[in-house]
Amino acid sequence: MTLGKEERSQKTEFLIAASLTIEGKIHGTGHVRIAGSFKGEIHVQGDLTIEPGGHITGELRGDTIRVGGEVHGNIQATSRVELLESGTLIGDLNASSLTVAAGSRMRGKVEFGWNEREANQIGSSGEGGASL
Numbered sequence: 001m002t003l004g005k006e007e008r009s010q011k012t013e014f015l016i017a018a019s020l021t022i023e024g025k026i027h028g029t030g031h032v033r034i035a036g037s038f039k040g041e042i043h044v045q046g047d048l049t050i051e052p053g054g055h056i057t058g059e060l061r062g063d064t065i066r067v068g069g070e071v072h073g074n075i076q077a078t079s080r081v082e083l084l085e086s087g088t089l090i091g092d093l094n095a096s097s098l099t100v101a102a103g104s105r106m107r108g109k110v111e112f113g114w115n116e117r118e119a120n121q122i123g124s125s126g127e128g129g130a131s132l
Helices: 005-010 116-124
Strands: 013-016 021-029 031-034 037-045 047-050 055-067 070-072 075-083 088-090 093-100 105-107 109-112
Touching: 031 037, 031 055, 037 047
Parallel strands: 013 031, 021 037, 031 047, 037 055, 047 055, 055 070, 055 075, 070 088, 075 093, 088 105, 093 109
Antiparallel strands: none
16 A cells, blocks of 8 residues: 555654663554664554664564664564664564665564465464574
8 A cells, every 4th residue: 555645744753862762662653763772562553763773672563664773572564674784683573575685684583475364374384484
């Protein structure tokens, strides 16, 4: 689905600056950028970006998730995950699409390219996912 100009402008952006450390939960609609440190869970209907130098420990859910910093925890994206050149993920990843830049690092289980129904069918048969 493509968002029109009005719909895009209605989504707000929340920023955790590089000098901040926050612990808790972020749930809602909008875009989130993390340049500082966050411990907890983030569930957003929108995009989530972990900037280079940003650090997250916890569970992440969003539409598109870009990892340029460091994530310790699992990621679930309804659209795609982008592991940027400076990005590190230690945890499992589940997304419709995955882009991995040269230089990025990951340790965990990866599932991508399946719609939710296909993933559930394969998961119940004991197959699926690649471990890195």
